[in-house]
Amino acid sequence: MxxxxxxxxxxxxxxxxxxxxxxxxxxxxxxxxxxxxxxxxxxxxxxxxxxxxxxxxxxxxxxxxxxxxxxxxxxxxxxxxxxxxxxxxxxxxxxxxxxxxxPVYQLLGGKLRDEVRIYADCHAGGNVESWTPMLVPREPKWLQPLGSSFEQPGNYEPEAYSRRAREVVAKGFTALKFDLDSIVLLTGEEMHRPLNNVEIDRMVEVVRVTREAVGPAIDLAFDCHWRFRPSDAIKIGRAIEPFNVFWLEDPCPPDNWRQTAAVKRACGVPLLTGENLVQCHAFQPLLESQAVDLVAPDVQKCGGLLEARRIADLANLYGIGLAPHCIASPLGLMASAHVCAASANFTALEFHGQDVPFWDDLIAGDPLLQEGRVTMTDRPGFGVELNExxxxxxxxxxxxxxx
Ligand SMILES: [Mg+2]
Incomplete structure (x- = not known):
């Protein structure tokens, strides 16, 4: 052939x-x-x-x-x-x-589960948004009548988080992720942002009200986008321990895993990182230093499905879970789901398209996500086709x- x-x-x-x-x-x-x-x-x-x-x-x-x-x-x-x-x-x-x-999962050793659990990436006030490849906001035709809801006043008030969390749970998702750094981002530096007590208290309040809104059975993760120095990340981690979060994501800059490892040693909150790492050997230092509890390779950039599977297996050796990053279309999400179905340490897979009005329609047939899950079928290949x-x-x- x-x-x-x-x-x-x-x-x-x-x-x-x-x-x-x-x-x-x-x-x-x-x-x-x-x-x-x-x-x-x-x-x-x-x-x-x-x-x-x-x-x-x-x-x-x-x-x-x-x-x-x-x-x-x-x-x-x-x-x-x-x-x-x-x-x-x-x-x-x-x-x-x-x-x-x-199905592709057969090429990866067969499936270990029939459904892949999805976690919904959420922004508090909504994330009707569109970005160029250099992350500059843009307004394609479909977005113009809706208007970007990304940086509206009130987006980062605790009530916006709790309201959004309830809406997403009502759609059937049992795992959600919110940005925690956005609360202080508007006035801050991009990395190593020093935090004061008032800012940390605001973040803790957001975690508290979000947990209160969804109850104990829903998994809640919070993303920091590499912003903070370890001493501040430790304060956040310790303060949110009582709210049993799914994980705290990328608390510290990625240039030295010892920063993240220091946070992990100092607080009882599960940590996740790895969305920008490529190939399994990039994950090796953070796995060997037990710097995290979960890794988040992105199947659309880490080297592909086999590389993601190698990363998953390497993490499993260290007792570390797999929760892939994913901001793809339904076709890319389905490719990632095949890796998740075939990986022993799979925890949850990201979905980042909630506010893309045509996301479900990009593939032919039924919507991919049902009750916050993807069902693995016997259809050949990825089992989905673009609706061209x-x-x-x-x-x-x-x-x-x-x-
Ligand atoms: Mg992230």
């Missing part, structure tokens, strides 16, 4: 959902993968296409390693190259699953559509 054609398409949603389609020399056989957004991503993808044409798509790992070696030879093992490799690797999985008539009629309506201007 040979790869005959590779094309891309980009949907301008809250982020750029970047799709890669790999076709083979078998009657209409193709696979579709998704990459995490990045500036210049489709240009990188198109540079990679000649390296793949004529190759056997069943040699998934060989092809991914070949792309990585070539990119490394050119001195560019930076993250963006890995976004591209991850999307191609995913498309190969979808294609090979379809070729053998089996709908998806194309939101195509990013200037990008080709699978041509």
């Amino acid at each position: 040979k790869i005959t054609r590779i094309t891309t398409a980009v949907v301008e949603a809250n982020y750029d959902y970047t799709f890669i389609r790999v076709e083979a020399d078998r009657d209409g056989l193709y696979g579709t993968g998704e990459s995490f957004f990045a500036p210049g991503l489709t240009a990188i993808l198109h540079e990679m296409i000649p390296l793949l044409l004529g190759k056997d798509p069943r040699e998934i790992d060989r092809l991914a390693r070949h792309l990585a070696r070539k990119a490394s030879g050119a001195g560019s093992t930076a993250g963006i190259v890995w976004n591209a490799i991850s999307g191609i690797e995913a498309a190969l999985h979808d294609l090979v699953g379809k070729h053998y008539g089996c 009629e709908v998806a194309r309506e939101y195509a990013k201007p200037g990008e080709g559509w699978f041509r």
Whole structure:
């Protein structure tokens, strides 16, 4: 079997959902993968296409390693190259699953569970929003009548958190995540932001009222986006211990895992990190130092499904759980779900599309998420297909559509 054609398409949603389609020399056989957004991503993808044409798509790992070696030879093992490799690797999985008539989880060793639990990423006041690949706010056509709700006054008041938490639980989700750093972000520095007691008290109050709003049975995680120094993160961690959070995410800058490890040693709150790390060896130092309780590789940029599975297994060796980061379309979320179904230490998978009005409609058939879960089916490949009629309506201007 040979790869005959590779094309891309980009949907301008809250982020750029970047799709890669790999076709083979078998009657209409193709696979579709998704990459995490990045500036210049489709240009990188198109540079990679000649390296793949004529190759056997069943040699998934060989092809991914070949792309990585070539990119490394050119001195560019930076993250963006890995976004591209991850999307191609995913498309190969979808294609090979379809070729053998089996779901992708079978290619990963078979499923350990029939449903994958989803946690909903939430912003307190709503997150109708859209961002360029450099995280500059933008207003695509679909957003103009709605208006961005991202930085409205009152968004970061405790009542906004409790109201939003109740709304999302009413949709059937049993695990939620809120941003904790947003409360102080508007006036602060980007990293190593020193916190005063009043600010820490506000964060603790947000955690308290959110817990009170949803009761003890709902899992609640809080994200700090790498903002704080360990001494302040420890104060936050200790103060929110009574509220039994699911995890505290990225409390400290990522440049030295000993900062995060210090937080973990000093308080009883589970910690999570890893959404920007690429390849399993990047996770090794933080796993070896037991700096966290959970890792969050992003399947759309960590190197692909096999790499995510390797990260999961390495973490499992240290008793550390898997809770993948995911801001993808339903197709990318489903690719991640196949890894989650096949990983022993899986805890929960992120969903970041609540306020994208067309998110469910981007794939054909029933909505993917039911009662905060994804059900793994016997359908071949990822088991979902883009609804191109709908998806194309939101195509990013200037990008080709699978041509
Ligand atoms: Mg995060």
